[in-house]
Amino acid sequence: MHADNREKVAREAAEAGGEPPPPAVTLIPIPLFHVFGFMMALRSVAMGETAVLMERYDFIAALRAIERYRVTLLPAAPPVLVAMVKYEEARRRDLSSLLVIGIGGAPLGREVAEQFAAVFPNVEIVQGYGLTESSGAVAATVGPEESKMYGSVGKLASHLQAKIVDPSTGEELGPGQRGELWVRGPIVMKGYVGDDEATAATVDSEGWLKTGDLCYFNEDGFLYIVDRLKELIKYKGYQVPPAELEHILQSHPEIVDAAVIPYPxxxxxxxxxxxxVRQPNSNITKEQVMDYVAKHVAPYKKVRRVAFVPTITKSPAGKILRRELVQQALSMGASKL
Known part of the structure; x- marks a missing residue:
C-alpha cells in the first residue's frame, strides 16, 4: 500500500465500520548485495511500502526492530525460524505485528517449519527459491494453502520451464526423482561478464540454466530443494545431503543451531x-546427538563426528560457511572431537 493512500484507506475502513489494515513494513536484515535482499528492497520501493534496513544481521536487534517498527514482513534464512522457536527472547518481545516470514537462501526443513507454526500460528511462512543467475524468483508458495506445504519452495513461476536432470547421465527424471534442477526462461542471465568458460558451463546452447542444486518435483508440481550438489558428502560411495541432517538436528529441543560438513x-x-550449538544449560552429549540422527536416517547418513561450538559460522545472508567449518574441524584435531 502506498504511504499517500493510507489515510484514505483508514477513512474508508472507518466509514465501513471495519479496522484499517496495518501499514506494510518490511524489515530487511539480508545484505543488499545478495539477490534475496536486493529483490525484497526493490519490492518495497515498487509497492510504496516502508522498509527498515539493518546494517548487519543480529537476531536480538531484529526482534527489537520488529517490535519497534511494527514490522509485518520479514525476509530471512531458515536459521531465523529456528532461533525464533528456541530462544526465549523471541517470546518476550511483542511480535504481534508480524504477518509473513519469507524464507529463502537455503532449504527449510519440514520439522522446523512445523515447530515455528506451532509457536507462531498467526505468521504465514512463504517459501521461495531463486538465484542471481535467474534474476530472482524461480518458484514460490502462493496463498495460505500452498504456504502449508512445508519443505517445498512452491510451484514454478509461470514464465519459466524446468526439468530435473541426472547430473551423471544427463537423463531427464520424473516426479519424486532427485537430480539437478535446470531452468529456462526470459529472466535467465545472458552470461557472466568476461567469463565465457564459466557461462558455457552454466548455461547450455538451448538456454537451460544449470542451477547446481539437487532437487525434485512431486506429482503436484511442488519443488523441493535438497541441497547444493557440490556440498553433498561422499561417504563410501553414497551421497549424503548436509541440509537433510541439519534439519533433523535443528528439530532437537536441546539444539539451537547445527551445521554438517564433510570430514576427510x-x-x-x-x-x-x-x-x-546447544541450548543454554543443556548437557546433551556427542553420543546423544549421533543417536538422535541415527533414529531418523539410513545407516550411511549417520553423523560420525560431533563438535560443540558457541555459534555456527555463516555469511551475511545466513548461509553456512562450510569451507571455514571444515578448516576449523581440521585445526581442532581428532583428539578434541
Whole structure:
C-alpha cells in the first residue's frame, strides 16, 4: 500500500465500520548485495511500502526492530525460524505485528517449519527459491494453502520451464526423482561478464540454466530443494545431503543451531560431522546427538563426528560457511572431537 493512500484507506475502513489494515513494513536484515535482499528492497520501493534496513544481521536487534517498527514482513534464512522457536527472547518481545516470514537462501526443513507454526500460528511462512543467475524468483508458495506445504519452495513461476536432470547421465527424471534442477526462461542471465568458460558451463546452447542444486518435483508440481550438489558428502560411495541432517538436528529441543560438513577420512572418503550449538544449560552429549540422527536416517547418513561450538559460522545472508567449518574441524584435531 502506498504511504499517500493510507489515510484514505483508514477513512474508508472507518466509514465501513471495519479496522484499517496495518501499514506494510518490511524489515530487511539480508545484505543488499545478495539477490534475496536486493529483490525484497526493490519490492518495497515498487509497492510504496516502508522498509527498515539493518546494517548487519543480529537476531536480538531484529526482534527489537520488529517490535519497534511494527514490522509485518520479514525476509530471512531458515536459521531465523529456528532461533525464533528456541530462544526465549523471541517470546518476550511483542511480535504481534508480524504477518509473513519469507524464507529463502537455503532449504527449510519440514520439522522446523512445523515447530515455528506451532509457536507462531498467526505468521504465514512463504517459501521461495531463486538465484542471481535467474534474476530472482524461480518458484514460490502462493496463498495460505500452498504456504502449508512445508519443505517445498512452491510451484514454478509461470514464465519459466524446468526439468530435473541426472547430473551423471544427463537423463531427464520424473516426479519424486532427485537430480539437478535446470531452468529456462526470459529472466535467465545472458552470461557472466568476461567469463565465457564459466557461462558455457552454466548455461547450455538451448538456454537451460544449470542451477547446481539437487532437487525434485512431486506429482503436484511442488519443488523441493535438497541441497547444493557440490556440498553433498561422499561417504563410501553414497551421497549424503548436509541440509537433510541439519534439519533433523535443528528439530532437537536441546539444539539451537547445527551445521554438517564433510570430514576427510582415508577409509570412507568423507564422514558427516556435525557442529552443534546447544541450548543454554543443556548437557546433551556427542553420543546423544549421533543417536538422535541415527533414529531418523539410513545407516550411511549417520553423523560420525560431533563438535560443540558457541555459534555456527555463516555469511551475511545466513548461509553456512562450510569451507571455514571444515578448516576449523581440521585445526581442532581428532583428539578434541
Amino acid at each position: 577420512d582415508e577409509e570412507a572418503g568423507q564422514l558427516p560431522m556435525a557442529f552443534i
